[in-house]
Amino acid sequence: DIQMTQSPSTLSASVGDRVTITCRASQSISARLAWYQQKPGKAPKLLIYKASTLQSGVPSRFSGSGSGTEFILTISGLQPDDFATYYCQQYSSFWTFGQGTKVEIK
C-alpha cells in the first residue's frame, strides 16, 4: 500500500500569509496526486489534481507542485475562507490520503 505523509499537522497563519504544505508518498506516484480542502462537518472539496492542475472554480491563490514522491500545496495570500484542513490523496494505486494539515488562525 502507498502511504501518504503530510507536514506539518497544524499550521498557524494570518490572513495574507503565504503557506505551504508538504505531502510525501512512500513510493513514486508520478503526478497522480490531488489536494482537498475540508471544513468541519462538511465533505472535502477538490482543489488540485494531477499535482498542479487547478480544479475549475478554485481561486488561483491555490497552487500545487511536485512529482514522484514529494508534493507541495501553496496558498498565496491566505483568505479567511481558507482556514480549514487540507488533505493530499494519491490515486496511483487505489486511493490513500494524508493525515491532514489544519490551517488555523494565528
Next chain:
Amino acid sequence: EVQLVESGGGLVQPGGSLRLSCAASGFTFNSYSMNWVRQAPGKRLEWISYIDGSASTTYYADSVKGRFTISRDNARTSLYLQMDSLRAEDTAVYYCARDTSSLVDCWGQGTLVIVSS
C-alpha cells in the same frame, strides 16, 4: 446539479449490520464509477470500496474485505454499502464519492455510523 445524498447511518451494536444508500442525481449515473470513503472522528479519510459503472468490478480495502459489500442499482441511480460484522473501529462518517478518472469530483454530505453497545 450533481448531487449525492447518503442515508442509512445510525447506531448499531458490535457484530451487527447496516446498509447505507447513496442517491445520485444530476448526471448519467451508469457512466461513472463510484466509491465509499469513510472518516473516523478526528482521523484521515480512508477509501474503503470501489465499483465500476456496470457493477462488473469491485474492490475493497483490506480493513473491510469480507465484511462489506458494495453494489449499485443503475435504474434507481443508487449506490449501496452493505456492512456486516461491524466493529467499533468502523465508527465513522461514510461518504459516497463519484469517481472521474480516479479523482473524487463530487462527494455526498456523509452519513454517520456509530458502532457501540
